[in-house]
Amino acid sequence: MPLRTKKRSPDAEGDLVIDNGHSSKRTKTKASQAKPYVKEGETDSNGDRYWEISKARRVTISSFRGKTMISIREYYEKDGQELPGKKGIALPVEQFSSLVSLLPDIESALQASGESISRPNYASGSEMIVDEAGEDCESGDLLDAGDSRKNIEVTSEDDSDE
Numbered sequence: 001m002p003l004r005t006k007k008r009s010p011d012a013e014g015d016l017v018i019d020n021g022h023s024s025k026r027t028k029t030k031a032s033q034a035k036p037y038v039k040e041g042e043t044d045s046n047g048d049r050y051w052e053i054s055k056a057r058r059v060t061i062s063s064f065r066g067k068t069m070i071s072i073r074e075y076y077e078k079d080g081q082e083l084p085g086k087k088g089i090a091l092p093v094e095q096f097s098s099l100v101s102l103l104p105d106i107e108s109a110l111q112a113s114g115e116s117i118s119r120p121n122y123a124s125g126s127e128m129i130v131d132e133a134g135e136d137c138e139s140g141d142l143l144d145a146g147d148s149r150k151n152i153e154v155t156s157e158d159d160s161d162e
Contacts, residue, residue: 045081062090070096 041049050060060071073088107117
């Protein structure tokens with residue numbers, strides 16, 4: 001015998017019922033623009049200097065087998081201690097230097113795809129900085145980030161003429 005199912009009876013008014021209650025599903029809210037997670041350098045339990053780049057990621061300068069390494073790694077918390085996770089990379093100084101030299105090309109590729117990157121101001125303070133010609137100059141003599149970008153383009157055009 002087939003089971004009989006009861007159909008819902010229409011409301012007394014016969015109209016469509018509108019639920020005025022709040023939905024239980026949360027809507028995503030737009031987070032504010034991503035700001036760099038910048039802190040002063042700190043020292044971990046091993047005595048290595050590190051900087052947090054997000055809640056669970058750090059850049060650490062450490063020594064391994066007599067070589068200085070720069071590692072970018074995820075960390076997790078266990079028993080009140082922050083421990084390194086599996087995800088990450090440790091670069092020797094030579095490879096890190098290569099990465100830093102590639103940053104202008106990476107930045108221009110990101111700008112071409114519509115991403116904007118905030119540039120750090122390396123010339124903050126009154127430190128002595130050596131320019132490309134090897135001459136000392138005051139940090140106030142340096143151009144701001146927008147003008148320095150133009151200077152890089154002009155320099156690269158001059159090199160291609162030779």
